[in-house]
Amino acid sequence: MTEYEAFAIELAHEAARVTLPFFRSDIGHEDKGGAAGFDPVTEADKQAEAAIRRLIAARYPDHGVIGEEYGQDRPDAEHVWVLDPIDGTRAFISGLPLWTTLIALRQEARPTVGVIAQPYLDEIFIGGPSGARLLRGETETPLAVRACEKLTDAVISTTDPDIFNGAELGAWTQVRATARLARLGCDAYAYAMVAAGKMDLVAETSLKTWDWSALVPVIEAAGGKVVNWRGAAPDDNGQILAVGDARLIDQALVTLRRAAV
Template structure:
């Protein structure tokens, strides 16, 4: 395990010490509102990101940070940590263990280390230069995507079809009709299931850098692939297609590309 992979795990565990006491408690949340409508943020979000940022500043003071709650600090640095302390806040406030902590390291602008952590289930999905693995306590299990050569055999996911605009919704509807099974409401945990070989595809839109940066290294290290809806590298336009079997890309993109940004 590389130094940065080990540190990403350390950050995930530090965040868990903050978030778990809030989960399924009676502590409230705020609505950030705005154009997104209902957009909740919890005290757990803010305290967890603050804890992660403190550790980064202590260990690597020359590294940059981009986080959902506290914005950018030296985003032009060679190494930049990208943080979402609680991805899936709606699941979090609903008591559903599908929320995750997302931590990525970008080097020269590209995410090279990623963590998808679900503290309540004691799961850390790690992807990086030394491969992909599921860490539970002191146990590590290799992660590998599964073969799924045909879209009509695929289990696919998106968080909520309401995130799509009209064109994107039409594209998703065609993709869902072509697949075997679709599951909704899983947030970033669906990407972990692709890396673990339990699901085959996730298609989403409007993702921010902190939403997708950790996902790409985990899926890539497990043998999968993440692209945008035009087939290029994922970017901050936020349309993401993640697959376990790369052969699914050529079957999904003709359905998604008409709505690509």
């Protein structure tokens, strides 16, 4: 395990220390979405990101940070940590253990270490130069995607079809109609299941840097691939396609590419 992989795990444990006492409590939330629609944030989101930032500043004061709750600090640094303290706040406030903490290290503008952590289930999915694995307590299990040659055999996911605009929704609907099974509402946990070989494809839109950066090292270290809807590297246009088997990319892009930005 590399130094930065070990530190990413340490950050995940620190976030869990903050978030778990709030989960399934009487915690309230604010709506920061306004006219754009309901977008909740809680004290757990804010306190967890603040705690992670404190550890980064103490250990690596020259590193940059980009976080959902507190914005950017030296985003052009050689090493930049990208944070989403609670991805899936809607699930969090609903008592559903599908929210995750997302932590990525970006080097030369490319995510090289990623963590998808679900502390209530005691799961840390990590990917990086040392490979991909699931940590549960003292147990480490290698992560590997599964083979799925045809979209008609695939188990796919998106968080909510309502995230898509008209053209995107039409493209997603065609992909969903072709696939064997679709599951909704999983947020970033669906990407962890792709890396674990339990699901085959996730397609989403309107994702911010902190929503997708951690997913890339986890899935790719497990043998999968993450691209945008044009088939290129993920970017801040926010349209993401993640697959366990790269043979699914072209099959999904037949329709997704028509709505690509």
